Amino acid sequence: EVHLMESGGGLVEPGGSLRLSCAASGFTFSVYTMNWVRQAPGKGLEWVSSIGSSGSFIYYVESVKGRFTISRDNAKNSLYLQMNSLRDEDTAVYYCARDYHYVPDYWGQGTLVTVSS
Amino acid sequence: QSALTQPASVSGSPGQSITISCTGTSSDVGAYDYVSWYQQYPGKAPKLMIFDVTNRPSGVSTRFSGSKSGNTASLTISGLQGEDEADYFCCSFTTSSTRVFGGGTKVSVL
Numbered sequence: 001e002v003h004l005m006e007s008g009g010g011l012v013e014p015g016g017s018l019r020l021s022c023a024a025s026g027f028t029f030s031v032y033t034m035n036w037v038r039q040a041p042g043k044g045l046e047w048v049s050s051i052g053s054s055g056s057f058i059y060y061v062e063s064v065k066g067r068f069t070i071s072r073d074n075a076k077n078s079l080y081l082q083m084n085s086l087r088d089e090d091t092a093v094y095y096c097a098r099d100y101h102y103v104p105d106y107w108g109q110g111t112l113v114t115v116s117s
Numbered sequence: 118q119s120a121l122t123q124p125a126s127v128s129g130s131p132g133q134s135i136t137i138s139c140t141g142t143s144s145d146v147g148a149y150d151y152v153s154w155y156q157q158y159p160g161k162a163p164k165l166m167i168f169d170v171t172n173r174p175s176g177v178s179t180r181f182s183g184s185k186s187g188n189t190a191s192l193t194i195s196g197l198q199g200e201d202e203a204d205y206f207c208c209s210f211t212t213s214s215t216r217v218f219g220g221g222t223k224v225s226v227l
Contacts, residue, residue, distance in 0.1 A: 035216065037218075044120070044206060044218060044219070044220045044221040045155070045157075045163065045206050045208075045218040045221070046120075046218060047208075047215060047216040047217060047218060050214075050215070050216065057214070059213070059214050059215050060215075061118065061215065062118065095162060095163075100168070101151070101169075102149070102151040102210035102216070103151060103153045103165070103168045103169065103208070103210075104153070104165070104208065104216065105165050105168065105174070106165075107162040107163055107164075108162065109161075109162050110162060
């Protein structure tokens with residue numbers, strides 16, 4: 001059974017940093033592209049970033065370019081999102097999602113990031 | 118990359134059929150058949166309901182179906198049931214190799 005579990009969320013001040021992690025199990029992590037998707041409180045889903053199976057082919061939504069860095073460790077079956085220079089508008093639940101042929105198919109339960117002073 | 122356009126809300130009576138539209142551009146919905154639909158209950162993670170425009174994952178009810186014409190994709194729920202009351206989001210792969218979601222549609226069962 002596919003299982004994704006995010007961690008690392010919390011309260012951070014504007015301008016601060018946070019590193020999210022996503023632990024994967026139940027599938028061969030190293031052959032799948034992975035995504036981060038976020039959802040601000042009461043709002044819709046927003047795709048944030050994706051990373052190819054080998055760690056190449058990295059893409060970001062325009063609003064996080066230069067501030068967020070996606071990475072993965074296939075030996076540890078883990079996905080990461082380093083978030084720097086955080087802004088109020090980055091407040092959201094962050095989901096990691098497996099990608100199956102350009103479609104996010106399985107999702108974790110999410111981790112809440114709150115940016116506030 | 119602008120979000121795909123969905124109606125904010127759609128409602129129907131039990132047993133009826135409803136259709137949710139998802140309008141994009143020739144750079145996303147119109148470019149590929151990589152359109153997917155998700156169901157989300159409050160406080161829960163999204164669940165994949167339709168992928169590649171028309172395909173249902175194993176375990177998803179046959180009451181859910183998808184289609185696409187040009188830059189607009191659609192999700193139809195037939196035989197509407199109370200458990201279908203949820204938020205629904207479309208998603209498309211783009212020509213920039215990114216993904217873009219719709220703003221979401223709240224489905225209400227009257």
